[in-house]
Amino acid sequence: MHELPILLNITIALVAAFIGGLAVRKIGLPPIVGYLLAGIVIGPFTPGFIGDIATIQELAELGVIFLMLGVGLHFSFDDLLKVRDIAIPGALLQMILATLAGFGLSRFWGWSVPAGIVLGLAVSVASTVVLLRGLMDNSLLNTPHGQAAVGWLVMEDILSVMILVFMPVFSGHGEFNWTVIGTTLLKIAAFGIVMFVLGKKFIPWLLERIAHTRSRELFLLAVLAITLGTALGSAKLFGISLALGAFVAGAIISQSHLSHQVGADINSFKDAFAVLFFVSVGMLVNPVFLWQNLGLVVALSLLIILGKLIITLFLGTLFPHPAQTFIVIAIGLSQIGEFSFILGQEGVLLNYLSADQYSLILAGSIISIALNPFMYRLVPLLNQWLRNVPFLWKRLDRHDVRPILPESGIKDHVVIIGYGQVGCHLVDVLEMLHVPQLVIETEAAQIEALNKRGIPSLFGDAANSEVIKFARLETAALLVITIPDESSTALIVTSAKDINPNLRVIARASSMEGINTLTERGANHIVHPELEGGLEILSHTLLELNFPLREVHQYTEAIRHDRYNTTINTPEEFNTLQDMLTFIDAIDITWTKIPAESPLIGQSLSEANIRAHTGASIVALIRDGHITANPKSSTIFEIADRIGLIGDHDNVEAALQLIRGTPKVIETGDETPFIAPSPDTQIP
Structure with missing residues (x-):
């Protein structure tokens, strides 16, 4: 060998x-x-x-x-x-x-x-x-x-x-x-x-x-x-x-x-x-x-x-x-x-x-x-x-950026933890809407950016310091935590609820375990970015396959309920959610293209009188890439026009029959058949 x-x-x-x-x-x-x-x-x-x-x-x-x-x-x-x-x-x-x-x-x-x-x-x-x-x-x-x-x-x-x-x-x-x-x-x-x-x-x-x-x-x-x-x-x-x-x-x-x-x-x-x-x-x-x-x-x-x-x-x-x-x-x-x-x-x-x-x-x-x-x-x-040694802590916990501190009388403001990509977008929108806000951030460069914009801020780690006590949470309207670290978020939620038990809190979670933890700590709304991103992809996929918006919405909300079910704690809350979904389901907004064989071609809106015949209303019209909201009654229908219909399920289905004929009925095995839209039905 x-x-x-x-x-x-x-x-x-x-x-x-x-x-x-x-x-x-x-x-x-x-x-x-x-x-x-x-x-x-x-x-x-x-x-x-x-x-x-x-x-x-x-x-x-x-x-x-x-x-x-x-x-x-x-x-x-x-x-x-x-x-x-x-x-x-x-x-x-x-x-x-x-x-x-x-x-x-x-x-x-x-x-x-x-x-x-x-x-x-x-x-x-x-x-x-x-x-x-x-x-x-x-x-x-x-x-x-x-x-x-x-x-x-x-x-x-x-x-x-x-x-x-x-x-x-x-x-x-x-x-x-x-x-x-x-x-x-x-x-x-x-x-x-x-x-x-x-x-x-x-x-x-x-x-x-x-x-x-x-x-x-x-x-x-x-x-x-x-x-x-x-x-x-x-x-x-x-x-x-x-x-x-x-x-x-x-x-x-x-x-x-x-x-x-x-x-x-x-x-x-x-x-x-x-x-x-x-x-x-x-x-x-x-x-x-x-x-x-x-x-x-x-x-x-x-x-x-x-x-x-x-x-x-x-x-x-x-x-x-x-x-x-x-x-x-x-x-x-x-x-x-x-x-x-x-x-x-x-x-x-x-x-x-x-x-x-x-x-x-x-x-x-x-x-x-x-x-x-x-x-x-x-x-x-x-x-x-180190905090228990004031002289040492004062020398150790320093920064050369002086944030714009909130006014003592500030109230009904939104406290935002984290000025990263998510927090930055939120600050932009609230500033445009003139909503008072306060940002807590750990990075000095971000505090400098907030200072230049004149936005009140606090420098420090909201999870591991006393900085959150100076955010005026007692008078705040809302707390939004955008940082990705779940353990820090849990600590912040706990501290915030100790200061103001009635404060509404929106928190970010990065795992299903985090959703449970944040719910137990008292967060009112929890957002899981990966889950929301997956639902958004799912929604676009189903819409591109010409499923009705109502059905897509109902399905994604069902998934949300399954994943975020920790936020539904009582039968009363669950029934309220179902009532809201039922209300949304009662309103059907559908976009459809007018085919060449449609009897509406050459008629005006007033002549077609769709609302009187079906109960559905035309709320918008797209022609040559331009959209017209609430088109005038004198508008003449042309081939390939896309019109937006609003109304309950039966109203919209009747309008679709009027526009392009009787749709195909698919037996689903349920008492109520599912009516599939024709291939040209699109939802933007």
Whole structure:
């Protein structure tokens, strides 16, 4: 039998990673923790099967390349620029302070200066994967706080890439060789010119040509060739790391409209080789060393989790932004991950770190990643604790935008929570109708926009602050909550009902569970955008199939009742709804085209006298694309005229018979047959 060492190592590594990832996921931890533990199990420091570190690490290089490609694909200068005032200086200062803290701790332990610097840099960088997962799991990704955290991580990614580039330059035990530094900068500049001038034009053009072949295999091969070719070329021709080459390739591809397809196609490769990378990292961990140095592990873990959290909150006192933003960022950054592994691995290769020192970094990473999902539960507790320290809260919860506060005597106004796409449209309409309104918004830029329009506003998070108490809900006519986060909406509804139990509340839900929750909290009207969008598509579909408007309306309302049935609590309320539907059903508005054989052709409205004959009234006429409301009695009917009829069901059916003859009757099995309209009946 042939020896297959590479295949054997890949198989064992992936099986171990699968078992480890599945096990930790069952207890609510990120799979990355399981991958690292799997590496420890098959590593040389534990009994049982020992994987070939050299083989797996060589394969793990592909993991680094694809990880950096993924970072580049999701890299966005636009995202960074939106929060540049907080992300750029904040990330820079945080990395400096965290690096100094890590360096200081290493000096206390007696480490060398290069080892201490690498430790500090590894501690300063958070995992993008873990941060995004945490924000998504806690419905924070699309909030201003989550966007600021993502921008912060983008800046950290940029700085980390630059650190990886310059680490080999200082391999002479920290001595500054300006010739080497100058040469490195020239190589980076040359690589940047080649990639962002020539590559920016060639790579998207090539992907476009390959996409036109309609071959999924060729497109995938093109992406792999571009990624690996760029990474290897950057290393061999310019002396730059594989990681930087892959990152630049991803950043260039991200500017193509095909970037999403590239991301989808490459995702499986990235995940598979990234798993091997994490397993290879775990194989370097020596559990015996960690147990013998448990105090060092605990100290480093506390620095990563609590130290970085305190540093970030301290920086919050220097920037004019809401406290909630820095609380979310601080929680999200209280861990280290893939960039820390790469930095530590580079430190080992350059003999800055020993294998045992690297194991210590990995242990801190495993612990911080494992605890990070639970850290988000501290957000409201931390918020409340900081409020109890007035001096600190005053320094932390600041912003440079002064909203236009509502007048003390404001009443019968509409309070709108959220000035996003939905809230913006609502504000526009209410302003046009001169309805008094007050907007509560968490984003400073939106408050500035409201200030320019002269619309009263309050800055803050209505779900997690006292701001809602200043919205004059006692005298408000209506509260409309447009934000997509259901948990925040539920908190707002509860607070609003506590202030004014009689206040009418319209809330937005994103799931059927959310509808139940908001109903229990006291929301009077709940809108599920996906459900309403589906009903709108359904309505247009049935209308295009020439079903009567009355039947379409009745069917969609029945679906609404089934989905929103939590809002119908008593038999009396349900009967009232049915009475309303019956009333609507009694009025039938139908548009029909006058056929060439119609007896009305050449007659005027007064001569046809449709109302006297049928009881239905003609309320509009469309001719040559122009609509005439309440046409004059002297109007002469012409071929292809479209007329709008209004009346009850029998009146309209009689009018249709008069206009175009007896319609076809379809037996439905019910006592009352369903009368189908002719094909030319249309409802605009």
